[in-house]
Amino acid sequence: MRRTTTHATLTRKSALPVWASLSLRVLLVLALVSAAIAVHWFDRAGLRDNFDGEVSFADVVYFTMISITTTGYGDIAPVTERARLFDALIVTPIRIFVILIFVGSAYNFILKRTWEKWRMARIQRDLTDHIIVAGFGKTGSEAVDELIARGRDASTIVIIDGDPERLERAEACGCNVLLADATRDATLEDVKIERACSMIVAAGRDDTSILVVLTARHLAPDLPISIIVKAEDNEFPARAAGATTVINPVSFAGLLLASSCNGRHIADYMMDLASFDGRVQLAERRVAPHEVGKALRDLESGLGLRVYRGGKGYGWADPEAKGLLAGDIIVEIVGGRNAPA
Structure with missing residues (x-):
């Protein structure tokens, strides 16, 4: 079903807020123009007004502005060597800087932002095999840090949160972010939940997290969803809502x-x-073709702990683990990043 509401667009970190960047540019232009006006005023004897022969402060402001913004009209002109050198060596560079500032502003606030919005919309449209993280508090941020440490590209992680400050931290990690409510269908559709590879829910409140899971499950029936709950009584409702893993x-x-x-x-x-930084690490994978028929305890890649078959788990001592079958899921202990060589 096609929605008719406006889509939310992913964003990434900007170096400065719009108001701050604009203010800095305006202040810089004013400073340059004020410096030129001040020098022209104190050296007004080097200027000649061909209209009335008198150079007033208004004439100085007028002459400075047309000198910076145009090539001048000739009604007021520098007549001394010092005044001409100042216009040639100082005013001309100021004119170039002011033009560059105006052009740069137009680029940053029109062209660049239009380009960035189009680029992020395209990234959002093409999202696939990504991880969605609903909630970027302490738990959500630690999960993202661990994912990145394990080799996950930050650009394939999408953070949904309602707190702009949290999203700024997520942007600093290189993640795509969306300022929105993850309990809404429209929000999860905007991050292409149907094409995601997994989802982490850490909304901070158990009731909110469970509602996010419920919303996500009806949109993506087969998506692996992991949720963290604080109360033991909420573990069953979380599973009933459709969570694959409840922590x-x-x-x-x-x-x-x-x-x-x-x-x-x-x-x-x-x-x-x-931890990914440990000497040992838990790993989950499908059984390899050459391992079919072997016992779980005879794996060469690591120490086999459990095999999942038909939705049920069997320990290494169970009879079902004495002969691995194609399609089995293995949980094993392997060497971590800091394991001895």
Whole structure:
């Protein structure tokens, strides 16, 4: 179904706000013109008014402006050597700078912005195999940092948030951003959710996050969606809304704390597994053709932990894991970036 509402367009970081950039340019032009007027006024004896023979302050302003903006009309002219040198060596460069400032402003605020808007609209139109992150708070930003650390191109990540300051941080990472409400169908359609490869939902509030998942699921029935919830009671509603993966940091922290009571190294190893910078890393992949028929524990690429078949998971000790089948999904431990060579 084609929507008739106006599409929101992705944006990327601009060096300065429009008002600040314009103000700087105006101040620079005023400073240059004021300097030229001041010198002409103090050296007005070097000017001759062919109309009435008297050079007033208004004549100085008039002469300076037409000298900077045009080639002059000849009604007022420099007659001394000093006045002519000043016009030749100072006023002429000022004229060039002012023209460049005007041309640069036209480029930045008309041509460049029109080009950038067209370019971002084209990027948005062609979005595919991208990751959508709904919410760029502490958890969402850490997830994006980890994705980039794992080799994900920041330009293939789209951030949706309602806070401009958060989006500025996301833009600084090189991500595409959209200032909008991720609970709305129109917003998710604008970021081409039907062509995304996965989605992370970290809206900050469990009810908002679950609503985002519900909205995303009916638009993209097969999209992998990961959500973070703060309350354990909300894990079931999140799964019922369509979340593929539900993460409760409080429960996970409790598990780490409980594990540390039985051994002080268990929590360290778990954190090592979860981080890209660790010596070991969890990896998920499809079984390779040459691995079909092998036992999960006999993998050469890493330490096989679990195999998923038909939507069910089996540990390495289960009978189903003694012979891998084509299409199985393997979860294994492999060497991390900081693993010894």
